[in-house]
């Protein structure tokens with residue numbers, strides 16, 4: 711069995727401030743080490759459950775946060791960007807399940823560390839087939855296209871609740887309890903890594919016992935409705951072929967399947983960006 715560990719940074723142990731996940735800030739070095747440790751805990755949990763192959767994908771910023779020299783020796787690393795499937799690169803290689811490590815709640819969520827959807831500067835809201843989604847939903851739907859279920863989500867209590875609301879009784883690892891966008895009660899690294907290791911092992915064992923949640927599959931064609939932060943962003947993105955202006959700050963596009971919807975969303979964000 712092969713498992714993908716898809717990692718983001720805002721939901722990593724101890725992260726509460728933007729500086730913690732910004733490569734241009736001095737604090738970042740501490741948190742990329744903590745990110746690597748959270749990822750390693752997930753890798754260990756998967757291996758403990760009998761998984762033979764683990765691929766890790768670094769999905770934050772330019773995808774070059776995880777320290778390769780400190781990565782678990784049994785794991786491979788997808789690093790750098792852009793990659794065809796972005797935060798989920800490797801999902802197309804025949805994996806049996808995916809673990810979302812260090813995830814964060816969608817834009818506009820209360821009591822959620824660094825809540826945003828893909829780009830805080832650009833995206834106000836994203837709907838797929840009229841379902842409001844964040845990165846958990848977007849990436850779960852992309853995984854679902856390949857028949858891959860999400861087995862575990864780690865992050866604050868809000869992203870874990872968002873995941874369960876959308877996906878059902880997926881395993882979660884709450885590594886911090888957010889009381890605001892930049893405030894949380896955090897587990898220390900040892901406790902947090904133990905929790906992630908335990909939950910990852912349990913999540914993979916559930917898959918082996920056919921008790922994991924089903925892959926999250928949306929009905930094609932996929933309607934991508936994107937509300938930008940500014941009307942000027944929609945002015946730019948409306949130039950995309952097939953785009954329809956559905957609001958002052960909003961465009962809607964239809965895509966034949968989830969990989970196309972994912973590509974269209976990313977393109978619209980790039981074009982809309984100021």
Ligand SMILES: [Zn+2]
Pocket residue numbers: 718719720814828845
């Ligand atoms: Zn993210």
